């Protein structure tokens with residue numbers, strides 16, 4: 001592979017680290033990236049009105065840097081859900097979730113009909129759901145999720161060259177589900193309202 005193609009591939013893929021300190025992210029962002037429980041729950045505590053804006057939920061080809069994480073030998077078709085999590089109507093997180101097509105309704109019974117309900121409300125509190133460790137990455141401008149976040153926001157807010165993200169694999173019965181959360185700079189302006 002030529003150096004240009006290698007460079008292009010590296011811009012489109014991210015290096016996922018198990019330690020958040022590897023990112024050298026701003027301390028406030030590092031705190032959000034390492035939120036232990038449901039991100040939905042925490043964002044609700046930092047806003048008067050929290051909303052999940054569902055951008056789409058359809059079948060798609062998974063990204064090159066997520067195939068292995070969900071147990072696929074190569075990028076293949078998945079169920080894909082992308083949303084903006086809004087706090088008092090300001091977009092704080094762009095979230096991208098993929099589920100292999102081999103998953104059955106008994107693996108993720110509520111995933112297909114979520115709409116604008118938060119995925120988190122179906123994952124946290126389900127005794128059958130097992131959550132793996134968090135991974136962290138810097139997404140450069142060429143990464144598909146950085147591009148999609150920018151496209152989703154349009155003129156609403158300019159985005160920096162680097163966006164910080166985390167991802168986590170969930171398992172339930174024989175299913176896997178990978179949630180990637182891209183933190184938008186506005187999350188650093190949020191102030192806790194509800195204890």
Ligand SMILES: C=C(O[C@@H]1C=C(C(=O)O)C=C[C@H]1O)C(=O)O
Nearest residue numbers: 038039040083095117118119120
């Ligand atoms: C996993 C969670 O669910 C959140 C809601 C999502 C959705 O509705 O698609 C996606 C990612 C999360 O930010 C959570 O709240 O922690």
